[in-house]
Amino acid sequence: MQVFTKSEVAAHNAEGDAWIIVHRKVYDVSKFADAHPGGKRILLKVAGTDATALFDKFHQDPKILRSYGAKLLVGTLASALGLVSAPETPQPIIFEPSKVTKLHRGVDKAGNKLDFMGTMVPIADPMWMQDYYSPYYNASHFRLARALRAFADEVEPEAATWDEVEGSPASHYTRVGQLGILAFEFAPAIYKWLPKDFPRVAGLKDEEIDIFHKLVMKYELSIRGVIPSGMGVIMIAMSPILHHARPEVARRVIYDICSGNAQCCLAVTEPSGGSDTQNLETTAELSDDGKYFIVNGMKKWITNGVRAEYFTTAVRTGGKGGAGISMLLIERKFGGVTTTPMKLQGSWTSGVAFVLFENVRVPVENLLGEVNKGFRTMMHKFNYERLGMIAGCVTAARICYTEGCAHKRKTFGKFLIEHPVLRHKFANMARNIESSQAWLEQLAYQFKMFEDEDKLNERIGGLIAIAKSQATLTFEHAAREASQIFGGLSYTRGGQGGKVEALYRFVRLNSIGGGSEDLLFDFGVRDMLKKAYLMGAMGGRGPSL
Secondary structure, eight states, rough: OEEHHHHHHHEEETEEEEEEETEEEEEEEEETTGGOOHHHHHHHTTTEEEEHHHHHHHHHOOOHHHHHHHHHHHEEEBOTTSSSSSOOOOOSSSSOOOOOOOTSBBBBSSSSSSOSSSOTTTTTTGGGGOOOOOOSSOOHHHHHHHHHHHHHHHHHHHTHHHHHSOOOHHHHHHHHHHTTTTHTTTTTTTGGSTTTOOGGGGGGGGGGHHHHHHHHHHHHHHHHHHHOOTGGHHHHHHHHHHHSSSSHHHHHHHHHHHHHSOOOEEEEEOOOTTTTTOOOOOOEEEOOOOSSSEEEEEEEEEETTTTTTTTEEEOOOSSGGGGGGEEEEGGGGSSEEEEEEESOOOOOOOOOOOEEEEEEEEEEEGGGGOOOOOOHHHHHHHHHHHHHHHHHHHHHHHHHHHHHHHHOOOEETTTTTHHHHHHHHHHHHHHHHHHHHHHOOOOHHHHHHHHHHHHHHHHHHHHHHHHHHHHHHHHHHHHHHHHHHGGGGGGGGSSTHHHHHHHHHTTTHHHHHTTTHHHHHHHHHHHHHHHHHHHTGGOOOOOOO
């Protein structure tokens, strides 16, 4: 690598020819200046000089330099003698990487080396990753986590731009599909619909996979912000296809989606109904020859509707209420489908759309399940969807906590963590996060152990509803507190507080989507009491709910 003196660097101090020094490395930022999130003026102001102190002041994440620096690096700074490159000054980082100490558990009673990963920053990762005992996770979960983290670390630098361009590139979605990640939500059951050589994530065997692997996947992709646009709705949109489509339809569509060739969405919510899914108005009438359903109606707030080729759609084929609802798989290629992007407060990458169906001719072969029995089909995976939302909210809260709990930034001459009032904030965030994580894992364990999924849904609905609201409140609290800690930095898109600013815009979607907090709290209590009465509590009698 070429070596430069400070005087040589100083000659490059103008627009179009701007070099800077950061941690004794020399970077040519001439072409990058216009793309700099903080504007080019601040770069030009330090052009030709050592900008290390200013860089560290505004960039507390060391991965920023590692990610973007390679493209801009032109050499290193010479030593004082000018003979060789000076030893590199270690770049300040927020937390040291993990290393084994006397505090670690070491080995278990059988002599097996116990595993851990991450930075070991308290609360930054779930306890099972931080060298604590857990009944839910084993070596296969660590293997999956490491494989996904390696992939996420590679993609994370470019993911920082997705919010502003309102979506990840189609190539990222395709790559995730080709790695087997899109199919993993339904593994191992989904593999019977896919070719035998379809890729398996981290080489996991079918008999190893459980619901906690799904939580690991959600966590590792979410904590780095690399979930591709469209992946979040696959579970709820594809479940009716997987369980209720005709075999020839299921095989074709599932491969198309899981391989990353096409995207899907769940089209239920309507402009007039919101959470009132039993009274939807989109109609599907049989054609005179009985070969098609003719669909007319509108859907609103449809996540990934902009990109979807497949619309798992709730329609009215019968009378009023849930008993008149059917589920159809509508394909964009049928014609008559118009999607219009919606401008939202947050979740800019999610491709939320207003969807209009005008005389769409849907082959009867695309009926999912039975006519007028679609409401049960539609609701079948709602509890699992809410479990996923709980996981997402807890992860988002961890990000807010970790971003705010920085040892590098100072105010009034002290690191943030040295202020008692801020430690109190961190403690309250931590208790909410870990209690929500514990509830999440307890609920996930029920999904793992119940063999009868219908019985599981009967028992767990109320608990899931309240836990989902608890998780959204945990997220909202963490986002607010992190924003308070960052101050004006969290009111600015990009920069040190950029992640907190973006997550704050995401809070309301989680509080409202998947069932609003108020409705779920009320439903949760009523549902739990009804089930308790049926199981003999209070002599099987209670007030009318």
